[in-house]
Amino acid sequence: MNSRKRRGYAAAAATGASLALVLTACSGGDNDGGSEASASTDCAAYEQYGDLSGKEVSVYTSIVDPESKQQTDSYKPFEECTGATIKYEGSREFEAQLPVRLQAGNAPDIAYIPQPGFLKSIVADYPDVVVPAPQAVQDNAKEYYTQSWIDYGSVDGTLYATPLGANVKSFVWYSPSAFEENGYEIPKTWDDLMTLTDKIAADHPEAKPWCAGIESGDATGWPATDWLEDVVLRTAGPEVYDQWVNHEIPFNDPQILSALQTVGGILKNDKYVNGGLGDVKTIATTPWNEAANGIPDGTCYLHRAANFYQANWDPDLKVAEDGDVYAFYLPGKTEDDKPLLGGGEFVTAFADRPEVAAFQAFLSSPEWANEKAKVTGQGWFSANSGLDPSLLQNPLDKLSFDLLTDDSYTFRFDGSDQMPGAVGADAFWKQMTAWIGEDQSDEKTLDNIEAAWPAS
Template sequence: MNRRFILPVTALALGGLVLAGCSGGDDPEGGSTSGGGGTMAEGCEDYADYGMHEGETVQVYSTIQEREADDLVTSFEQFEECTGITVDYVGTQEFETQINVRVEAGDPPGIAIIPQPGLLARLVEAGHVMEAPDAVEANVDEFWSESWKGYGTFDDVFYAAPLMASVKGWVWYSPSEFAEKGYEVPTTWDAMMELTAQMAADGADNTQYRPWCIGFESGDATGWPGTDWIEDIVLRQAGPEAYDQWVAGELPFASPEIQGAFDTFGEIALNPEYVNGGLGGPESIISTSFNDGGLPILDGNCSMHHQASFYEAQWPEGTTVAEDGDVWAFITPPVAEGDPAAVTGGGEFVAAFNDDPATVALQTFMSSDTWANIRVSLGGVISANQGLDPANASSPIGQQAVEILQNPDTIFRFDASDLMPAAVGAASFWTGMVDWVNGTKTTEQVTSEIDATWP
């Protein structure tokens, strides 16, 4: 009896040993030995200012995973070689909760890459984030605009430098379809609505066809694509001042400005004639995942899809993203002709939890134009760093996004839901959008309910 029980356990343990033997050889970090004991290696001229920190390790903690994480780690390679610092990278989907746990428990990483200023504000308030070192602040003053610096500043103290950026509020469309049917890229909101009406009329004989397709589903974050819509409309309709007040909680959701934005969005999202191409009626919006939301454009079942620049990665392989390709995007137009270009966007911030020289060196490196150019050249992302050469962006849409971000006339505002307290921006605003687009609640009900959850 005893033997029979023990056998499988031993077998399992042996299996483990065999596996351990197999994988023991390949060191995942590819060996973290740095070249040369103290002497500067070849090509390290750019890194001389960071000094030598032989044997030091800095843990970087973030939400970034897989391909983008690989690129991020690659972007540190030369830095590691030249300074002797080992960058220990950990990326997890659970970042937003885990960073709280680790910080509260006194086990913070060296550096965290935080995608929401709201979360950053909470960590700063709790007194865990180090003030930015002078070198970082100097870099940010040189390479970033005032508004970007402002998102890392709390009570006039600067804490966290911006890292990467994304531009939201693109409207994806098919250039070939536009050319074929003689549609023009609209330059005002009204022109876009007229175009929508025209498209609906032209496509009336295809029962599947609607001008717009929208997808809200995103697991436990379902509803966020809707918040992007509202933010874009508020920024264009009510202006940047109102937007800032709204974010700060001074302008409630139930105010005419914000309710107006809901109504404007409702003209599209709640109209069964305008949504949801190839997917169903307005009720299909919440069950369509945001990853798949724009794909009906390729089948000709819809013509326009509102989503951030990172939607580029969602197109299936073999789709050309270019001004004359299969898909391309224009920025959501302003309300009136001649209004200044206003965009919403997102980004990440680098917060340090200790002031070890190695941490400071890495933090400074990440705020430099050197890093921005290295990382952007690897592809897939962009940065708002002014020292970035737009030509380094890997795709036409990325290049255009960099140009928009670097244009001094652009009014840039950070994604409002990321700035608001998490109880609103990562909870009731999302659920509110879901209830609203489902038709279960009116604009008045939804907006006052969101206001009630503001802490």
């Protein structure tokens, strides 16, 4: 999820309650000249970073309130145990301003880059400014992250960045009680999903199987891009997906056209959408964070959306397998075919001072992931396999973490976030909106996006 998508999420999300840090007694040494570790903080795991008293590390990111407080709270043990100070700056203009700062020689020590494509462009444009990951970060990456995540943080075989947070997009939201009442089962394959869709349409002509919405202010259209990306993974496979994202095949390749037609078989089918909201065209004007309200209302039964959609449910609704709403994995062609679409941010350094390397290593460690889980209410998890799942505070976060760290699933990063900005955050969004709202043809939609791809 890039920073513009994040703003839509943050605006809809409730602030997660910060939890008290209940840790064992401090075992670290004194921090002369710095803040001394409190008696409630166990500093044993932080001794590897050394005494950083009086040192400061600046962090620049697109993560703003309310999530920024959860970020800064998660750094407190590092600050207390090492004596370092973390200077945090969140900006809604991050993507525009980071290159400006790099060009002006005013680089932050650390930046959280929300797209692998942006990371690649930064490395290409400022090769003498971006610092390859230090050995401690490389070691953590090998131990705690799958190869896919390492690859997304690498450019030309060099690791520059490790993931911060993560999200899973391959989910379908539903009502467990509605499924139980109607005898519906969680689909295990794509064909099962379509059979279920047809059964819901037949059983409930007054409602619709699916509900959807792609309106998101200046980012309108991004939920539709997720639909296509998920389906490309399922119909064409991960290798073709990679070729498509990297423009090794054209955007309007026949395999992508076939995937868009599959998406249209749901989203542009009046028998299937738009439960409780209107006809197909209402998808283009329905706010993405309100689109699934028909599930608890009984006017729709299925809604494809990421794990972070949980922040948009009424607080009185229980998100659980036996609750009011929950989500199941969007199935592949077969039970053994397990593509997984997701996203996240990447920790990138622009200074090679010891304190910067230490903080970057901390952010790639289980200690940080666990600390972040403690201070976040819900809707956050990491791809770090060292994260203690018992710290995740709701079942969907735990399920998302399990999927991300399960090697039997084939993970791919959000495609639009990897593409050039003129495509992924402009033409792709706009043309998918026209495809829905104006009933623009499949061919014209893909041709227009292909025409927007930069020549070099």
